[in-house]
Amino acid sequence: MRRRDRLYAWVRRHPLVPDAAMACALLITVVVLSASAYDPGWAHAALGAVMCAALVFRRVRPVASFAVLAGCGLVQWATGLPLTPAGVLLLIGLYSVSGYGPRWASRAGLAVGFLGVALAATRDYPIAEWGVQTFVASVVSLSAVVIGSWAMGDVRRVRQAYVVELVERAHQAERERDQRAVIAAAEERARIAREMHDVVAHNLSVIVVQADGGRYAAAQDPQAAADALKTIGETGRGALAEMRRLLGVLRTTDDEDGDEQATVRNPQPGLGSLPELVTSVRQAGLPVEFDVAGPPRPLPPGPSLALYRVIQEALTNALKHAGPAARAQVRLAFDTDRLTARVTDDGRGAAAPSDGLGQGLVGMRERMAMYGGTVTAGPASGGGWRVEVAMPYGERE
Structure with missing residues (x-):
């Protein structure tokens, strides 16, 4: 002054x-x-x-x-x-x-x-x-x-x-700028929490299932135990890669001229990564059928990631709660105005034990609500559990 x-x-x-x-x-x-x-x-x-x-x-x-x-x-x-x-x-x-x-x-x-x-x-x-x-x-x-x-x-x-x-x-x-910054920080924390939950919960579930199976098979089938350890290693490395991608979103760097800051966003999984997801769940011990109906059409990165995370969470829940003899099915349907996804299993259904602390269903609904989609989850009529997702094409304004 x-x-x-x-x-x-x-x-x-x-x-x-x-x-x-x-x-x-x-x-x-x-x-x-x-x-x-x-x-x-x-x-x-x-x-x-x-x-x-x-x-x-x-x-x-x-x-x-x-x-x-x-x-x-x-x-x-x-x-x-x-x-x-x-x-x-x-x-x-x-x-x-x-x-x-x-x-x-x-x-x-x-x-x-x-x-x-x-x-x-x-x-x-x-x-x-x-x-x-x-x-x-x-x-x-x-x-x-x-x-x-x-x-x-x-x-x-x-x-x-x-x-x-x-x-x-x-x-x-x-004041409005500060409030927007607080709201944006809260939304970012919630988004990161959802990503952490999806990445850690899924991969740790696979690791736990493989570790239990390998422990029981070690005495009678050493090769099965070795395969389980291999799957655990691959899953752990995949989890580390996912964590690195997630943390990469938080990094910022100056561009060449030093005038702007650009966020380093490593490639995130999407619908194209569903075959690898299904394969990893199969290797963890849950037989999964994957079916696609209708001509596939590309989705923007945001909705594609959200749908991937919802299917990942549904398969993780089936892996943890459906039971040892359960089977699961993932079905995508590309309709004219929307994309629907259904994840079902023939396991325990409503009788599956739960600690009551999970936030998976809440995270599913939050992800779909961001893009105008809906999530319905509950016991299936013939037994087991079902998760149905409906999302219109394109991102909501």
Whole structure:
């Protein structure tokens, strides 16, 4: 901030100091000279001193300050004291009440100014003595001075109101920006939590199933145990690759020119990765049939990833809860206006044990809701469990 701006800011915070300095200068240059040039001098000096004291509070107490100034002017008129250069103090008070006082006080100050014009013209320029032309000229000239002082204060009021509105808008924009940042951070945390849940839950489920199977088969079929360990290793490496892709979304890097920041987004899985997903679940011990109906059509990356994660979660749940002899089926149907997916199994269904802590179904619905899709899950009519997904083509605005 420049030195001048700091000075202005200090003056706005301490208005009494500059107003007191101005009042002292007016007391010396206007009131003292008026008192020495007009009789009786003591009366002009006393009124001038009171008026200068009132000007000290012209910004912090504009209504009271103008009331004191108007009262001094009325005393001057009532006692027959002539107009002096100290009358400029009344104009300063009118400007102050117009610029710093409430709206009603500004209008009342203008009315008081017109009243003062009428009283001064009637006393100092009576028609009988000066004539109509002089009287009218004095009224017009004094009214112009009053209107000018009031108008300058009103302009100051409008400008200050405009500045306050701009400052409030700037503060509101900052608050909205902060709120948007908080909301965006919360959404990003939720998205990352869903991705972490899908990646970790699926791969750990495969690893646990293979580890249990390998432990039981080690004594009788060493080759089966070796195959289980191989699957565990491949699944673990796949899980690490998924985690690296997920963490890569969080990284930012400068472009070559250093003007923008670009988010490094490694390729995410989608519908094209479903065969590998089905293969990994089969290797984990759950027989899965994969069927596609209708001519396939490409999807945007967001909906494709969301649908992949929903099918992954459904197969992970079947792997954990359907039972050792269960079978599963994944069916995609590319209809004219939407894509539907169904994941079913013939396992335990509603009788499957659950710890009640899973967030899988909630995550499915959240993912599909982002793109206008729906998720229905529950026991199948012939036994087992089913998950049905319907999603329109394209991303929702």
